[in-house]
Amino acid sequence: MSLLCLSNLEIGFTVNGRSVTIVDGINFEMKRGERTTIIGESGCGKSLVAMALLGILPSNATVRGNIRFNNHSLTTVDKCTLRQLRATRIGYVPQSAGTCLNPVFRFETQAREVLHAGNGSSSASGTVARILARVGLPPGVARMYPHQLSEGMKSRALVGLGTCRRPELLVADEPTKGLDNDTKADLVNLLRRLAVDGTQSLLLITHDLDVAKTLPSKLAVMYAGQFVEIGPSHAILDGKAFHPYTKGLLRSHPANGLHPMPGRPPAIHCRPAGCRFASRCSIADSGCVLHPPSFRQVAGDHWVRCHHV
């Protein structure tokens, strides 16, 4: 049975009485111990997917469709159960490590909060020292305030917090944003190591193709609020990508010649009726503009949303 299953997920916002849909038609499944990476440009809605499954969207957001985690439906579950699930079974490594730790508390105070969450008592499942040791930070960090840590150390500390309760699913939202290459490689290794020990699954959200490449997984490419391609990362990143957007994204990578993609994604409030990539696509025809493409299977576990594949 699958660990996580998103079906027909739609996320919209109501702003000034008008509602706009930002993410739609998200369908995917994750088995226990599997790794999934979502890549896409900023603004395509990838972080919203993570926020929806953690139940941390702002109050003016509406979620339709279903998110199933084990036997729980995360869209309808009561607050208390959701809290319990997030405390022990779903871990989260938030974006921008710099702003996620409370600046006025020492690291140990914040770590204890995570260790005790959902327990009601003080029977912590580990100690702060053990968290730090697991992510390779010196024990002295426990007594430090966030501003005394470097950006890389903060990212490590957050990975430590996200994984300390041994969650079945770890959601990491751009854990490497703004880090330099050494620190980035370091953090990816850490994620790889922590996610393999035991039966943890990892849902990684990133816009960094290098990171996606070093962590082999199921890769979902997102564009303008939809998945446009899902397949094994080694196939997609090593030249067997099908969707024109994925190809363009790969060509704009410095290792592949840094070729810019023309145009920009459609604005959220005026998305085209047909294929959302049509205006930037070199092989688009009149059919693409009129009819939205369906998500079709092109190989065993490879799905593409394009008329021309």
Add this chain to the structure above:
Amino acid sequence: MFEMHNVHKVFYQGQVLRRKRYVVHGATLSVEPGETLGLIGPSGAGKSTIGKLAVRLLEPSEGRLAFEGQDITHADRRTSRRLKAKMQIIFQDPQSSLHPRKKIGDLLREPLRLHRLISRSEEQEVVKRMLAQVGLNEEVLDRFPAEISGGEKQRIIIARVMALRPKFVVLDEPTSMLDVSIQANILHLLVTLQQKWNMGYLYISHDMRLVAKLCQRVAVVAKGRIVEQGPVDEIMARPRHPCTKRLVAAGGL
């Protein structure tokens, strides 16, 4: 055109002991018109400090700076003001480079007014031209920085800098906060503008692949010192210093 000769920068640490720490230790480099010099090194090596010293946002503790044959190390206020239009810097994080409570239109007008480049009547026209140059349309003028994307913000910053027609621009990791596809767009734009106005760039990065793509020469910085300098092809083919070897070998990750 731009020269930096044996520049040192010392910061003092601690309140009682005042320990001396050399952040930049004898940096010597030069940039010609139309040329891009890459400055590469691990984080904390002092790349950004060199960049800030170059545009005189920091005062060097020792050494000499020259721009167009003129010594500018201790330029007076009036000369500094004139120089600031000629020597510009683009920072890493577009978010923190734009005043969050000013509209894009005002942000674009700001450098024009500060440097008294044009009369108020021409402003509207010039602002439109600035936008067109960086490939944005006029609807962004009434927005706030929070309402546009990171790539668009970086374009606004480029428009602001380029309106002054600088001769020398320091690019301090201009794309490290942006997505890959947008990164390619922004770098393409920067190169196009460089060719148009024959500007000299000092491009700071930690990604050797980008440096190899964009720069003619490269200087490798490690622990505040420039450990290797030369044409990009040569250094890529035969890196000598261990730090350079690591950077060349690392590629992406």
